[in-house]
Amino acid sequence: MSAPVVSVVVPTRDRAVRLGRLLEALRGQTLDPASFEVIVCDDASAGPEPGRVLDAVAAEGVLDLRVLRHDVPAGPAVARNRAWRTARAPLVAFVDDDCVPSPRWLEALLDAWDAAGLADRDLAVLRGPVAPDPAEYPHEFGPFATTLWVQKGTPRFETANIAYPRALLERLGGFDERLVIAGEDTDLGWRAIEAGAAVVWAGDALVHHGVVQQGPWGRLRKGWRWRYVPAVFARHPGLRRELELGVFWGPAHRWLFGGLLALLLRRRTGVAWSFVRWWVGGPYLRRLTHYRTGPLLAPYRLACDLVEVAAIGAGAVRHRVPMI
Structure with a gap:
């Protein structure tokens, strides 16, 4: 069997x-299926169902x-690292298990890589758009649901x-496994940029x-996971330019503090x-x-925002980076 041109990694x-829908896609x-391989790392699923899907x-x-x-959960960074290190192709494409790639996904990534005309093909980060699955959005997008949009320039x-040349992953050491549940993807991308890699946008590689x-409760818990994010901002000064007004992680945080300021001014007539x-x-x-x-x-939305701000604040204090 000839070596694949791209390896797909799925934690x-x-x-x-x-997972079944992803594999079907x-x-x-x-x-050509003979041109790519798929490496799935099961991070200690509690039940047998994922294994049955994979076996089938x-x-x-x-x-x-x-x-x-x-055997025990180690987190997505560990799962991705273990998988890509077994990859045989020169390009490693990452996708998550809650995603469905469009039919031209891999072909479009490879086309964009070729069309970029880089002097060093290994200094590239290939990115493509992400949009909510039309089979589920918007009719299933309720108050306790989440999805993802990714557009050019985020x-x-x-x-x-996202896809990285395997040589670049080896040079960078892959994902930082200390960032257990958040920020490891952002950190790797910025380390690639700082190493001289160019970001190549593959607009047709839709996922x-x-x-x-x-x-x-799950939505509240998700807010607390962002405590790892300030570590990434502390490492990469260029990323800090993305903060709202130089300090707020996003517009919602800025708006929240504006609301608190309005309360403090309530006695002014x-x-x-x-x-x-x-x-x-x-x-x-x-x-x-x-x-x-x-x-x-509204009280629940406020609670979610407060948990998220507290998580960012705790991480900011720990890593000594001015953000909230």
């Missing part, structure tokens, strides 16, 4: 149905599929749709991201002060009342 855990790629796909023989398994280098139901309060507090009020959770869930 997975306890998502048998979504890989079987339907326009790129392997038995079909359509995909060049290799499966790695962990600074986070999400692993839902659809599922609408993941988290539940109310007069038309001018009313205007000031509305100017600084209005954006967050609109977020609470017009967000998809609806006005009845």
